[in-house]
Amino acid sequence: MSRTPRLQDLIRVLRHYTVPIGGPELAEMLGITLRTLYRDIATLRAVGVEVVNEPGQGYVLPPDVALPPAALAEPAPREPSELIFYTNPLSRGGIVHWMLEELGVPYRTVTLEYGSMMKSPDFLAINPMGKVPALRHGDSVITEAAAICAYLADAFPAAGLAPPPAARGDYYRWLFFASGPLEAALGLNALGVHPTPKQQVQLGSGDFRAVLDTLSSAVAGRRYIAGDTFSAADIYVGSQLGWGMYFGTIPRRPEFEAYCEGLRDRPARARCEAFVEQALSPLA
Incomplete structure (x- = not known):
């Protein structure tokens, strides 16, 4: 890979994280050697992009850091389709x-x-x-x-709503867990269908309680479900949990409530809730 795309990838990864990343981990995520990583960081610093090295913790890009010059910036997006x-x-x-x-x-x-x-x-x-x-x-x-x-x-x-490709394990796992096993288990339970242990083996959703326990463990003590930053996985999981608890299809477990509460301060979510409330008002 040529230097410019490599530097773009490095900036993209550092922008995604708000906590320091160790050099070996960062190099592995980027698919480069440590030596190349050190050279690239030195190059960024030379052109005014101050990558901070937190002793014993790793590298971090401060939120107020100056943007890179045009030669290193991400290419301008194509004219968007509607x-x-x-x-x-x-x-x-x-x-x-x-x-x-x-x-x-x-x-x-x-x-x-x-x-x-x-x-x-x-x-x-x-x-x-x-x-x-x-x-x-x-x-x-x-x-x-x-x-x-x-x-x-x-x-x-x-928009930064997906982690870098090398860090998407939890992102894909929980995004599609919520749209697969969770969705199926909720549907079956709402219809009063309670599969036997033998039937559970045939279903991707398995046991309803096991699905809820698994998701409880995933969100317990975490603000975001797929790393240190908000992502599309939080939008999907947070929506499923929020609506499920509101309509009573998902029990109000403390882990679920704490996780959803941590997502409530997002202005985009507030705008969507206002849209739904407006739609519900004629039905009240």
């Missing part, structure tokens, strides 16, 4: 709505009523399931809330 968001306020579309608000990019919302609008030929051409949310981005159509969140995090990397 984002069209198909949703209903009382649906899983709220997850994607929060994600879009976190991105801070323009998008157009198309609100569909349940019933004929979601089953219309026009919308079925977008999502044959006749369900929301769905997203059109240029020529691409993405459905399923978790997939949309993952897609948007990659399509708009400047």
